[in-house]
Amino acid sequence: MSGIFSFFKATQPIPADGHFNEKKFNFLRWQTFIAMTLAYVTFYVCRLSFTVAKSALVELGISPTELGMIGSALFFSYAIGKLVNGFIADHANVVRFMSLGLLISAGMNFMMGTTTNALLLTLFWGINGWAQSMGVGPCAVSLARWYGNKERGTFYAIWSTAHNIGEAVTYMVIAAVIAGFGWHFGYFTTAMLGVVGMVLILLFMRDSPQSAGYPPISVIRNDPIEPDEREASVLKNQLLSLRNPALWTLALASAFMYIDRYAVNSWGIFFLQQAKQYSTVEASGIIGVNAIAGIVGTILAGILSDRFFPRNRSVMAGFISLLNTAGFAMMIWLPRNYYSDILSMVIFGATIGALTCFLGGLIAVDISSKKAAGAALGTIGIASYAGAGLGEFVTGMIIDKTAVTEAGKTLYNFHTLTLFWMTTGILSALLCFITAGIVARRHQLQQQALLVNS
Numbered sequence: 166m167s168g169i170f171s172f173f174k175a176t177q178p179i180p181a182d183g184h185f186n187e188k189k190f191n192f193l194r195w196q197t198f199i200a201m202t203l204a205y206v207t208f209y210v211c212r213l214s215f216t217v218a219k220s221a222l223v224e225l226g227i228s229p230t231e232l233g234m235i236g237s238a239l240f241f242s243y244a245i246g247k248l249v250n251g252f253i254a255d256h257a258n259v260v261r262f263m264s265l266g267l268l269i270s271a272g273m274n275f276m277m278g279t280t281t282n283a284l285l286l287t288l289f290w291g292i293n294g295w296a297q298s299m300g301v302g303p304c305a306v307s308l309a310r311w312y313g314n315k316e317r318g319t320f321y322a323i324w325s326t327a328h329n330i331g332e333a334v335t336y337m338v339i340a341a342v343i344a345g346f347g348w349h350f351g352y353f354t355t356a357m358l359g360v361v362g363m364v365l366i367l368l369f370m371r372d373s374p375q376s377a378g379y380p381p382i383s384v385i386r387n388d389p390i391e392p393d394e395r396e397a398s399v400l401k402n403q404l405l406s407l408r409n410p411a412l413w414t415l416a417l418a419s420a421f422m423y424i425d426r427y428a429v430n431s432w433g434i435f436f437l438q439q440a441k442q443y444s445t446v447e448a449s450g451i452i453g454v455n456a457i458a459g460i461v462g463t464i465l466a467g468i469l470s471d472r473f474f475p476r477n478r479s480v481m482a483g484f485i486s487l488l489n490t491a492g493f494a495m496m497i498w499l500p501r502n503y504y505s506d507i508l509s510m511v512i513f514g515a516t517i518g519a520l521t522c523f524l525g526g527l528i529a530v531d532i533s534s535k536k537a538a539g540a541a542l543g544t545i546g547i548a549s550y551a552g553a554g555l556g557e558f559v560t561g562m563i564i565d566k567t568a569v570t571e572a573g574k575t576l577y578n579f580h581t582l583t584l585f586w587m588t589t590g591i592l593s594a595l596l597c598f599i600t601a602g603i604v605a606r607r608h609q610l611q612q613q614a615l616l617v618n619s
Contacts, residue, residue, distance in 0.1 A: 206362070209334075210339065214335060227283055231283040238290045238291035240294065247301060247543050253539070254299075255538065267366065270359055271358075307372075313388050322467020325521065402536040403540040406540055420555075426520075428560060436579065463522050479600040497583045524549075526542045
């Protein structure tokens with residue numbers, strides 16, 4: 166049993182020999198970063214394959230209710246697994262931990278292509294959700310181990326675009342395979358891509374600078390570390406991070422942000438059809454713009470935050486949240502106009518991409534011990550998905566309660582719902598600024614302590 170645990174144990178620090186090779190160090194960082202990002206693209210493909218296979222499964226007799234049951238299995242297991250595996254990732258060799266998760270995910274996709282039994286599909290997809298949660302934590306930990314405070318935002322943002330690339334690969338490549346060769350081969354192709362991603366991890370990722378003979382990144386980049394964080398164990402650092410009030414205000418900000426994120430992703434097309442009388446194709450095209458804008462917005466925000474807010478990105482996140490809410494307000498309150506609705510989704514997409522990056526993980530890594538990056542990300546993750554689930558439930562309930570039937574036709578009144586969506590956006594922005602205040606105060610206390618000790 167001890168052998169199993171030692172396999173996943175993080176690489177122990179190797180003392181620096183005093184001869185720092187910056188060129189080789191940067192080469193290893195880029196090699197690790199590119200392999201990790203490409204592998205996470207395949208993680209996302211393994212997560213979304215069920216989405217493009219739904220129509221084929223319905224034709225085989227699986228009911229929409231059963232499809233909902235299968236899909237929810239991944240959602241719940243992923244949310245819980247993100248917390249649990251985030252804590253484990255801090256202690257783990259991220260190369261081995263992440264590659265195991267991708268191997269299991271690929272295996273479950275292969276199994277999904279072998280049966281049409283709804284109970285078995287639910288079981289396989291639930292296991293896949295847990296395996297998927299073994300990907301995001303190690304990535305956050307790796308970014309914390311390899312990149313300093315003044316550069317992490319840029320690389321975290323670039324890595325975050327793996328979500329969008331994974332979606333594009335799924336909706337184009339996997340969908341084309343299903344259309345041409347059937348749903349079986351769609352899952353088998355997904356499984357094959359997962360194995361390719363696992364090989365990339367094992368061949369090219371490195372666990373940490375220490376595993377390559379370098380000192381920790383905090384030493385290389387001269388990042389400030391509190392003495393109790395430096396001397397404490399990983400578990401102690403995780404507990405210290407949980408005592409940080411900024412982590413909890415950030416978690417609430419992310420939860421409210423996720424409500425609006427999934428308001429557009431889950432209900433945006435429905436809203437545009439019912440409130441502005443767009444066709445399905447028109448509404449889908451408008452909402453689809455936000456995914457493309459998200460790539461640009463995420464990378465740009467990451468670069469700017471490194472330049473202007475490396476020690477307190479929550480300030481920037483607060484202003485982005487206000488801009489995000491303004492873009493959403495344009496869509497739901499302006500009269501129907503195709504071009505203004507497109508513009509609203511460009512604004513919303515660019516800002517929601519940046520917020521998903523900032524609130525969904527980057528700031529949590531910034532304000533926590535780098536030994537507890539996975540735990541911080543897991544805490545934010547479960548709060549975010551709890552917010553998404555709550556928002557989904559409340560949105561559906563409000564739509565149901567405010568709808569009226571006249572002459573056999575259902576009419577929807579979105580006034581109450583839009584107020585709910587705007588309120589959550591404003592609350593998210595407010596909590597970002599509160600988080601910024603807490604972080605600024607902690608930095609001030611750290612500086613005072615350094616002056617006293619000197």
